[in-house]
Amino acid sequence: xxxxxxxxxxxxxxxxxxxxxxxxxxxxxxxxxxxxxxxxxxxxxxxxxxxxxxxxxxxxxxxxxxxxxxxxxxxxxxxxxxxxxxxxxxxxxxxxxxxxxxxxxxxxxxxxxxxxxxxxxxxxxxxxxxxxxxxxxxxxxxxxxxxxxxxxxxxxxxxxxxxxxxxxxxxxxxxxxxxxxxxxxxxxxxxxxxxxxxxxxxxxxxxxxxxxxxxxxxxxxxxxxxxxxxxxxxxxxxxxxxxxxxxxxxxxxxxxxxxxxxxxxxxxxxxxxxx
Amino acid sequence: xxxxxxxxxxxxxxxxxxxxxxxxxxxxxxxxxxxxxxxxxxxxxxxxxxxxxxxxxxxxxxxxxxxxxxxxxxxxxxxxxxxxxxxxxxxxxxxxxxxxxxxxxxxxxxxxxxxxxxxxxxxxxxxxxxxxxxxxxxxxxxxxxxxxxxxxxxxxxxxxxxxxxxxxxxxxxxxxxxxxxxxxxxxxxxxxxxxxxxxxxxxxxxxxxxxxxxxxxxxxxxxxxxxxxxxxxxxxxxxxxxxxxxxxxxxxxxxxxxxxxxxxxxxxxxxxxxx
Numbered sequence: 001x002x003x004x005x006x007x008x009x010x011x012x013x014x015x016x017x018x019x020x021x022x023x024x025x026x027x028x029x030x031x032x033x034x035x036x037x038x039x040x041x042x043x044x045x046x047x048x049x050x051x052x053x054x055x056x057x058x059x060x061x062x063x064x065x066x067x068x069x070x071x072x073x074x075x076x077x078x079x080x081x082x083x084x085x086x087x088x089x090x091x092x093x094x095x096x097x098x099x100x101x102x103x104x105x106x107x108x109x110x111x112x113x114x115x116x117x118x119x120x121x122x123x124x125x126x127x128x129x130x131x132x133x134x135x136x137x138x139x140x141x142x143x144x145x146x147x148x149x150x151x152x153x154x155x156x157x158x159x160x161x162x163x164x165x166x167x168x169x170x171x172x173x174x175x176x177x178x179x180x181x182x183x184x185x186x187x188x189x190x191x192x193x194x195x196x197x198x199x200x201x202x203x204x205x206x207x208x209x210x211x212x213x214x215x216x217x218x219x220x221x222x223x224x225x226x227x228x229x230x231x232x233x234x235x236x237x238x239x240x241x242x243x244x245x246x247x248x249x250x251x252x253x254x255x256x257x258x259x260x261x262x263x264x265x266x267x268x269x270x271x272x273x274x275x
Numbered sequence: 276x277x278x279x280x281x282x283x284x285x286x287x288x289x290x291x292x293x294x295x296x297x298x299x300x301x302x303x304x305x306x307x308x309x310x311x312x313x314x315x316x317x318x319x320x321x322x323x324x325x326x327x328x329x330x331x332x333x334x335x336x337x338x339x340x341x342x343x344x345x346x347x348x349x350x351x352x353x354x355x356x357x358x359x360x361x362x363x364x365x366x367x368x369x370x371x372x373x374x375x376x377x378x379x380x381x382x383x384x385x386x387x388x389x390x391x392x393x394x395x396x397x398x399x400x401x402x403x404x405x406x407x408x409x410x411x412x413x414x415x416x417x418x419x420x421x422x423x424x425x426x427x428x429x430x431x432x433x434x435x436x437x438x439x440x441x442x443x444x445x446x447x448x449x450x451x452x453x454x455x456x457x458x459x460x461x462x463x464x465x466x467x468x469x470x471x472x473x474x475x476x477x478x479x480x481x482x483x484x485x486x487x488x489x490x491x492x493x494x495x496x497x498x499x500x501x502x503x504x505x506x507x508x509x510x511x512x513x514x515x516x517x518x519x520x521x522x523x524x525x526x527x528x529x530x531x532x533x534x535x536x537x538x539x540x541x542x543x544x545x546x547x548x549x550x
Contacts, residue, residue, distance in 0.1 A: 022376070062372060062379035068390035072347045096399060097337060097369050098426040098493075101297070104337035115343035124371060124399045126421055128428020146401055151373040153403020156451055157444065163436040169444065176431055218373075 001088050001119045002140065003184045006209070007233045009055050009086060014269040016234050017261060018056035018090065018211065019046065020241025021078065022063050027246055029253050039067065039074035042253075044081055046245055049254035051085045053261040056237050058090040058211075076115045083117065088237070090144065090211070091118040099130040103137075110138040120144050122189060122211070125173045129180055136181050143186050147174050148201075150191025150214030174204055183207040190229070192220020192238070198228035209235050215264075216243030222264065226271035234275055240264060276363050276394045277415065278459045281484070282508045284330050284361060289544040291509050292536060293331035293365065293486065294321065295516025296353065297338050302521055304528050314342065314349035317528075319356055321520055324529035328536040331363040331512050333486075351390040358392065363512070365419065365486070366393040374405040378412075385413040395419050397464060397486070400448045404455055411456050418461050422449050423476075425466025425489030449479055458482040465504070467495020467513065473503035484510050490539075491518030497539065501546035509550055515539060 001009075010016050023039050032038040047057065059078055064071035082089050095105040102123075108114050109121040120142035123132055135143040148158055148170040158170040165172060174188060183205075190201060192214035201210070210229055214220035215238055222238060229236050240260075248256035276284075285291050298314050307313040322332065334353060339346035357364050370380040377398075383389050384396040395417035398407055410418040423433055423445040433445040440447060449463060458480075465476060467489035476485070485504055489495035490513055497513060504511050515535075523531035 024379075060372075060376055060379075062370075062376045062383065065383035066379040066386075066389050068383070068388075069344060069347050069351060071389075072344050076344060092372075094372050094399070094402075095337075095369065097335075097367075098424065098428075101335055101337045104299075104335075104341040108337065108340035108343070111341075113343075114341050114346075124369070124401050126399050126401045126432060127369075127424050127426060128431030128433070130426050130428040132428075149373065149402050151402060151405050153373075153405040153407075156403030157401060157448065158403070160444070160447065161438040163438040163441065166438070169432065169435070172435065173432065 006055070006088055009088070010234045010272070013052065013055055014272055015053055015055055015265040016236045016238055016268055017054045017264050018058050018237045018239040019050055019054045019244055019261065020092070020213070020239050021046070021057055021059040021245065022241040023245070024063055025067065027249070029249055029251060031251060037074055037077065039071065040077045043078045045254040046257050047081060047085070049258040050244070050261045051087060053258070053265040054087065056088040056090060057082055058092045058239055060092045060241070079116050079118060088120065089118045090120045090122065091116065092122050094122050094124050094146065096124040096127050096131040098127065099134060102131050103134040106135045106138055110141045120187070122146065125177065132177065132180055136185055141185070143181060144211050145173065145177055145186060145188055147188040148190050148194050148197060150193045150218050150220065154191065171204065174201070178205070183209070187211050189213065192225050193218055195221060195224035195228055198225065202229065202231065206231055207235070209237060211237045211239065213239040216240040222267055230271060230275050232275060234272060281330070281363055284363070285509045285547070288327065288330055289547055290328055290330055290540040291511045291513055291543055292329045292539050293333050293512045293514040294325055294329045294519055294536065295367070295488070295514050296321070296332055296334040296520065297516045298520070299338055300342065302524070304524055304526060306526060312349055312352065314346065315352045318349070318353045320529040321532050322356060322360065324533040325519070325536045326360045326362060328533070328540040329362065331365060332357055333365040333367045333514055335367045335516070354391050354393060363395065364393045365395045365397065366391065367397050369397050369399050369421065371399040371402050371406040373402065374409060377406050378409040381410045381413055385416045395462070397421065400452065407452065407455055411460055416460070418456060419486050420448065420452055420461060420463055422463040423465050423469050423472060425468045425493050425495065429466065446479065449476070453480070458484070462486050464488065467500050468493055470496060470499035470503055473500065477504060477506065481506055482510070484512060486512045486514065488514040491515040497542055505546060505550050507550060509547060
């Protein structure tokens with residue numbers, strides 16, 4: 001999906017909601033456990049109930065990997081199911097390795113012959129340029145680079161101040177990586193719990209999309225994120241996982257997921273009217 | 276495997292060789308492509324031919340993921356096959372995410388119910404403490420944290436100097452992470468191409484094991500690594516991937532892999548006599 005297509009999708013749906021598919025067998029409604037592929041059945045029901053309200057879906061690969069080959073199969077079916085909808089799909093994988101290895105990770109996420117045809121993958125910056133570039137070699141695909149994450153551990157290294165430039169490490173990651181890609185193939189992960197930093201970040205990268213996790217269960221505020229993070233094209237994908245997909249643990253889980261999504265989408269529509 | 280068991284294994288085999296299973300369908304001998312699971316057949320032959328000479332095996336997950344469910348199946352069979360040998364097994368996955376997600380990645384690599392029972396996993400430090408700790412919660416398992424990697428991109432962030440401490444980022448990663456684990460459950464990745472840094476690193480972490488990739492195809496020197504990196508318990512696992520597994524592309528590939536491994540093991544035995 002191109003940048004313009006994504007922007008049009010946001011305008012059309014009046015939403016910049018990304019739904020995180022962190023699907024966990026221990027948390028899905030018990031009646032689904034009797035089906036052949038409970039994880040896929042759960043995802044399918046969530047997607048069916050919410051696809052008019054969300055512009056993006058983000059399966060979190062850890063949750064599928066922890067179920068071994070069965071989980072990998074559920075993920076493949078989910079990604080294939082998503083292809084029929086007009087949505088942006090993100091493999092939340094946080095991958096990154098030396099060049100010839102990252103090339104294989106890129107193939108895994110972006111080459112349909114491997115089973116996956118995601119629009120984007122999240123990547124970790126620690127290993128530098130040659131660990132990220134192979135993802136950018138796939139035409140029409142996106143890298144979403146970790147910059148400032150939503151967790152407590154983000155203070156350990158991301159917030160450290162560098163000697164020469166005086167930048168925090170996460171700022172240096174943003175600045176350096178601007179040499180690798182453009183606003184048409186790179187986004188950045190900025191945690192909603194760090195909304196106060198968004199204004200400064202917007203000055204550094206006015207045109208890039210930001211993927212913002214941490215609204216909901218992790219405590220970030222959508223209002224703050226929209227206030228400081230939005231640009232003229234919206235420029236935001238705000239993710240909610242647990243707050244939507246586990247809104248109910250009963251048979252009404254999909255309806256409740258739709259209700260939660262609808263609440264968020266309606267709030268987003270208000271903020272979009274200002275951009 | 277415990278630290279003592281690993282040290283005994285190194286003494287017994289007179290080797291600190293780790294063989295990287297970066298198995299690529301485009302590089303394995305063509306006659307294997309006719310078998311039902313060429314990747315597993317290749318790995319099995321390599322393991323059979325080299326397990327007396329190597330103390331560790333390190334499948335690189337990217338190469339399996341890029342083959343989708345088939346690749347994941349080959350990886351599971353490979354890990355299960357390795358269980359019969361007295362070797363240390365490393366999932367080279369470079370994982371790391373917020374706490375509840377890293378817990379799922381840990382389960383994927385360390386909980387046999389998921390299919391995998393690796394001894395260790397490589398992890399990326401960018402997201403800090405709560406992204407690494409869940410791996411350490413698995414008794415008897417190891418985290419191998421990226422510190423200073425062997426690729427060109429390691430200069431981009433790992434070598435940056437921090438303002439307050441004056442340390443390079445990779446040094447700060449080592450120092451900070453000493454609060455998270457011990458020499459009995461943590462190791463560090465230090466690229467062989469950075470052998471000149473090993474002396475300084477040894478002063479910081481005299482007792483920790485180091486996983487050293489980059490000997491062979493990437494140009495690092497085993498002699499230099501042993502000279503500057505070895506401690507009284509050896510303290511090194513030196514990895515070679517392409518130089519061993521693709522030593523021949525013909526039907527003699529396993530024999531040639533053994534020959535290459537033997538050469539390296541014999542050189543290692545000389546260095547071990549000094550420690």
